[in-house]
Amino acid sequence: MSKVQRFEDLTIFQMARDLCKDVYAITKDGEFHKDMRFVQQIHAAAGSIMDNIAEGYERDGNKEFINFLYIAKGSCGEVRSQIIRATDEGFIDKDTAQKLYNDSLNLSKAISKFITSLKGSSITGLKHLKPES
Known part of the structure; x- marks a missing residue:
């Protein structure tokens, strides 16, 4: 596993971008x-997942990052709800809907696992690391 140096390196960000x-x-x-x-609602919800992962990461502290990850996770649920509505309205076929639904659900699970790992980490974020002398 390579070292994460920016939010774009996070697997959850990459998954959110694909979604x-x-x-x-x-x-x-x-x-x-x-x-x-x-269209604006579903675009906003999908974009919110990416944006909250990015913003939380840039805060440099795990506590704030975790809060933003919970918001991103909530946006995953919003996207799933909108996929269901889009299917009910006949806007997308069931196969496409199922793929998007599963991708969103898998992303939500990945965010949850990441939150758990952050909560268990002894490193509380970049802003808490002492600069090297």
Whole structure:
């Protein structure tokens, strides 16, 4: 496992980025793109996952990072709910919906595992490390 030096190195960020790209892709065509309010909602929720992982990481402290990860996890649930609504409205087919749903659920689980590892870590964040003399 390579050392994480920036939020882009985090597996959960990479998973969130892939999910966000997939969400944007499904909203470009068909009936989905005609419901601009719904498109904006699902874009915001998917983007929020990435953004909260990034912002929390940049805070340099585990306590704040964990708070932002919980927000990101909540946004995963929001995306799953919106995928269900999009399927119910006929905006996306069931196979695509199932893939996105599973990807979002797996991301949520990965965020939970990451939170658990941060809570158990003896390192409380970069801002708490003493500078080298």
